[in-house]
Amino acid sequence: MQTPHSIAVLYLTLLLVGCSSTPKLMPTPNIYADGGSYPESSVLPGLKSNQVDLLYVTDRAPEMTADGKLEYGSGRSASVGFGSAIVEIGNDLSWQELLAITEASPRTTSPKIQVTSRTELGRFPSTPHPFLVVNGKARENPRVQAEYKQMASVFRKEINRRMAQTGSNEVHIFIHGYNNSFDWAAASLAEIWHFLGRQGTPLLYSWPAAHGGLF
Numbered sequence: 615m616q617t618p619h620s621i622a623v624l625y626l627t628l629l630l631v632g633c634s635s636t637p638k639l640m641p642t643p644n645i646y647a648d649g650g651s652y653p654e655s656s657v658l659p660g661l662k663s664n665q666v667d668l669l670y671v672t673d674r675a676p677e678m679t680a681d682g683k684l685e686y687g688s689g690r691s692a693s694v695g696f697g698s699a700i701v702e703i704g705n706d707l708s709w710q711e712l713l714a715i716t717e718a719s720p721r722t723t724s725p726k727i728q729v730t731s732r733t734e735l736g737r738f739p740s741t742p743h744p745f746l747v748v749n750g751k752a753r754e755n756p757r758v759q760a761e762y763k764q765m766a767s768v769f770r771k772e773i774n775r776r777m778a779q780t781g782s783n784e785v786h787i788f789i790h791g792y793n794n795s796f797d798w799a800a801a802s803l804a805e806i807w808h809f810l811g812r813q814g815t816p817l818l819y820s821w822p823a824a825h826g827g828l829f
Contacts, residue, residue, distance in 0.1 A: 637801040638724040639703060639715065643809055647719035653811040654713060658781060661812045664707040665730075666804040668699045669776060670818040674796055676734065684732045686796040690822045692741055696769055697734040699818070701804035703727050716809070727801040736768045776815040784814030789821075796820045 646652055654662075675689035703712060704725030715721060739758050746753045777783050786807060790799035799820050807816040 637727045637798060637805075639727060640805055640809075641724070642717065642719040642721055646717050646809075652713060652716050653813075657812045658779075660779070662709040664703045664709065664712050664725075666701040666703070666807060666812075666816070668701060668800055668803055668807075668816050668818050669696070669772065670699050670732075670796075670800065670820060671696045672796065672818075672820040674820055674822045684734065686732065686820065688795075688822050693737050693739060695734050695737040696772070697732060697736070699729055699733075699800045700731045701727060701800050702730050703804065703808065727804060729797040729800050732796075735772060736765045738762060738765045773815065773817075780813070780815055782814045785817050786810070786814050787817045787819060789819045790823060792823050794823050 641647075671694060672686055673691050673694045674686035675691040676695065677685045677687050677689075679685055704715075704727075707715075707725060712725075715723065715725065739761050743758050743762070744755050746755050773785065777785070786803075788799065788803040788806065790802065794802075800818055803816050803818045807814075
């Protein structure tokens with residue numbers, strides 16, 4: 615079993631990895647390179663693949679590519695969306711191939727990490743919420759409040775579904791730093807979660823952290 619210290623070291627090591635336009639799997643962490651084994655027996659069968667399905671929350675403005683694919687740039691949205699991002703570690707790697715690379719030190723190859731799809735599952739109403747004036751007093755707009763509650767319910771159900779799928783009530787929340795793209799942040803969380811033994815539910819919060827989108 616990993617100690618809290620080893621997990622903290624792993625988090626620190628991963629967060630110190632520099633960003634690049636094409637992320638690659640970070641070097642094998644010392645807890646594995648020094649003889650420790652990847653906790654494969656704790657990974658559920660449905661999670662043993664080179665793909666990672668992340669739940670994300672973002673206030674980046676959604677953009678559509680020329681071929682109709684959803685992306686998130688550096689613009690800020692007045693509303694918050696949430697959804698699923700599929701991250702692939704390596705190109706068509708089998709689980710056993712990925713496992714061998716995960717524990718290898720020195721390593722002869724470091725597979726690329728890329729986001730292959732982004733799917734919005736819901737979007738909260740834009741802020742600030744519009745209100746009604748009744749008898750000279752501001753009142754919440756029932757329609758907007760109903761929409762907000764509906765989206766909150768959808769989000770809770772999705773988190774509960776994922777926790778049930780992993781068999782754990784733990785949620786690992788990752789918030790990136792300045793000048794990071796959505797895809798870089800998703801790739802970072804994917805490898806963090808992978809090296810932690812794919813336990814709990816990985817949740818990414820991505821904010822518009824580049825090119826004038828800070829405030």
